[in-house]
Amino acid sequence: MKVYGHPLSINVQKVMWLIDELDLSIALEEVDIHHNRHDAQAVAQRCPMRQVPVLEDGSNSVWESHTILRYLVACYGNKMWYPDCAFQRSCYERWMDWCLSSFQPVIKAALFASTPDGSDEGQAKQRAMEQCRYELERVNDALDDQLYLTSDRMTLADIAVGSLIHCLSQQSDWVLPPNVSRWYQQLSDRPGYQRWVMQAASTLPT
Incomplete structure (x- = not known):
C-alpha cells in the first residue's frame, strides 16, 4: 500500500497520522500535482477529482481524506477505532x-x-x-x-x-x-x- 500526496497538505497529514496510530507500514509517495505534470497524471489515473490524498491498496484506489480514514479503520483498525455499533x-x-x-x-x-x-x-x-x-x-x-x-x-x-x-x-x-x-x-x-x-x-x- 501507499499514499499519494504532499506532507504539507493537512488532508494528507490526517491520513498519515492515522496510519502511524494504526502502526501500518504504508509509505507516502510525495507528489506535487500543481507543478509536476507527471505527478498530476499519476494522481488523475487514481482519482477522478485529481486531488490528494489517494490511498492505493492493491488494485483499489481510495480518495477523499475522510473516506480514507474510515476505510483504514474498517479494514485495519480494532474495535476502539471501528466499533460494531x-x-x-x-x-x-x-x-x-x-x-x-x-x-x-x-x-x-x-x-x-x-x-x-x-x-x-x-x-x-x-x-x-x-x-x-x-x-x-x-x-x-x-x-x-x-x-x-x-x-x-x-x-x-x-x-x-x-x-x-x-x-x-x-x-x-x-x-x-x-x-x-x-x-x-x-x-x-x-x-x-x-x-x-x-x-x-x-x-x-x-
Whole structure:
C-alpha cells in the first residue's frame, strides 16, 4: 500500500497520522500535482477529482481524506477505532462531517486566504476569523468533561479535527480556549502527531 500526496497538505497529514496510530507500514509517495505534470497524471489515473490524498491498496484506489480514514479503520483498525455499533461510529463521524463542511473552510479562509489590505476580501477574512473562533468554542464545549471529542478515548474525530489545531496554535494573535489547549497538548505528545502534523515541513519522503 501507499499514499499519494504532499506532507504539507493537512488532508494528507490526517491520513498519515492515522496510519502511524494504526502502526501500518504504508509509505507516502510525495507528489506535487500543481507543478509536476507527471505527478498530476499519476494522481488523475487514481482519482477522478485529481486531488490528494489517494490511498492505493492493491488494485483499489481510495480518495477523499475522510473516506480514507474510515476505510483504514474498517479494514485495519480494532474495535476502539471501528466499533460494531453504528451509533458509536456516528459519534465520531458527525465530527468528521462537521470538520469538512464547517471548520476546515473557515480556517482556510481565516489563515491562508490572500487578502489585499482595505479590500472586501479583507473584511471576509476578518469574518472568517470570527467564525473560526466561534467554532473553536463549540470544540471547547465538547471537551469540557472528557479527554477527547467523543469520550475519554481517541477516535477519528480527534484525527480529523485535531489535525487543524496545530496551525491555529502557531498564530501569534490566537489564544486557544482552555479545553482545546489541553487537548492540543495531549495530541502533541503522540509521536504520529509530532511527525506528520507538527513537523510536517521537515517530514519529507527520502
